[in-house]
Amino acid sequence: MASYHEEHQFTRFSSLDMLNFSVNIYQEGIFWNLHQLCMSLSHLLHMLRVIQCDVVNVSFGETAKWNNDGRVAELVSQAVNNHGILFLSSAGNSGPALTTVGAPGCTISAGIGVGAYVSPDMMVAEYSMREKVPHNTYTWSSRGPANDGALGVTISAPGGAITSVPDWNLCGQEMMNGTSMSSPNATGCMALVLSGLKKRGIPYSTASTKRALINTAKNVESADIFSLGHGLFQVDKMFEHMSEHHSLPEDFVTFNVSVNGGRGIYLREPSDMLVGKLQTYTVVITPTFVTNNLEDAEELKQKKEKIAFQVSLALTCGDTWVSIPTHLEIMNTSRQFSVKLDVESLQPGAHFTEILAYDVSCIEKGPLFRVPITVIRPERHLHHM
Known part of the structure; x- marks a missing residue:
């Protein structure tokens, strides 16, 4: 053989x-x-480095309490940041409850967690539904936010198909669904984008690729953001975006968001909703340069780029219950700003918003980073005698 x-x-x-x-x-x-x-994950990632793989799918997930911590997080972060391997993984099939996203896809900042989407045409062809209903995510697709405040699901892709199965099933094809199907779908889409960029000689990094993926994803109005993530993978839009916006100072930079040790703000306890209590948080932004298999000469060039790195950012948020500064000057060091929340004005239910950071010199390329904010305001029940 x-x-x-x-x-x-x-x-x-x-x-x-x-x-x-x-x-x-x-x-x-x-x-x-x-x-x-x-195959062990460590051996898998080693093999991918040997064969110079560009993108990998891992349709595996489990519950995890800690984020960006442990041996798996270390290996995935090394593969993405040091070796330039994009890591996509299933978000999990534990929905529809909130904060059910799994590891490693949704708990590691370097990864891309993929939720499962179903279209009206998929519902008719695969599930024999009598009537079409609006676009949505599957009910069982795991929901964010992650327990540290990150959105959790990065993007979504189709999560069901009638497809071939191994012979031991004694059946040629079966109806299959799960985020273990949406994640390889998104991985194939990513491979198309990267192939086009390589063909045209357009430079990219894992940092610039993930940012373009998020900024070009298509929103689905009938789906909730906790299961959909930033939207549906759009191959053509992402390729056009990366073809137009490349060779930029931040191309090899990830902006790590930290709020009290978490990756966002997540309020859900009754003590967070006290009348007259304004929530104030310090958001720390740390730029981190990815190496992505740089040669010695390129590493020397990147050191000079670190020294010269400076971006003027405009901070925006579309919700009036969030108060933020309008400007942040960032360079190759940690910077911070204060956020104040007035949750008393919110109605009972789930509320999500983001602080978006735009480069003032080019708003069109989309946010360089996002600070997710989730508030789950409880319903007050009055018991009468």
Whole structure:
């Protein structure tokens, strides 16, 4: 059997179990990789670096209490920031309750968490619905925000299809759905965008790519933002955006948002809703340069870019219950500003807004970073004797 990477050959362990496997052979047979049902994440990411992979999908998720912490977060962050591998992962299938997004896709800042979307045409063709209903996300698609205040779901993609399944099912095709389907769909879309950029010789980084993905995603009015994220993946819009806006000072910069150790503001406790209580928070923004496999000469160039880095930002928010400054000057060091919230004016229910930071020299390229704010205002029930 030849290397799958070259000949696309595979075989089975036996005709009884119907479990397929393949091998990849490197350095004239010195290294072999056996591909079967499972593989450690550390080995997977190492292999992706060896073959110089650009984008990877991981349709796996689990509940996690801590964000941006642990061995998995360390490995994913290294793959994205140091080696230039875009990491997409399923948001989880634990909806519709809020704060049900899973790890690693929605709990690691370097990753891209993908929710599951269903269109009216999908409902008719795949689920035999008698009537079309508006565009939406699946009810079971996990919802944000993450427990540290981040939105959680980055974007959404179609999460269902009648598709081929392994032979051990004794069935050629099945109706399948899940964020484990929406995430590879989005990964394929990302591969299309990156292929076009490479073809045209347009430079990009993991930082600029994720920012363009978010800024060009299409909003769906009938879906809630906690399950949809910033919107639906738009291949054409994203490619046009990155073709027009590239080679910018912030292309290799991620802007890490920190609010009391979290990645956003999330209020849901009764003590947060006391009458007359104004909430004041300090938001810390830390620019971080990604290396993305830079050569020595490029690293020297990036050091000079770090010294010269300075951007004038306009801060905006569309909700009057959020009070913020209008300007932030940022350079290659942590900067902070104060946010004041007046949640007393809010009606019971879930409220979400964002503080958006625009480069004043080019508003058209979209926000450089966002500070998510979620308030879950409880309903007060009066019990009468």
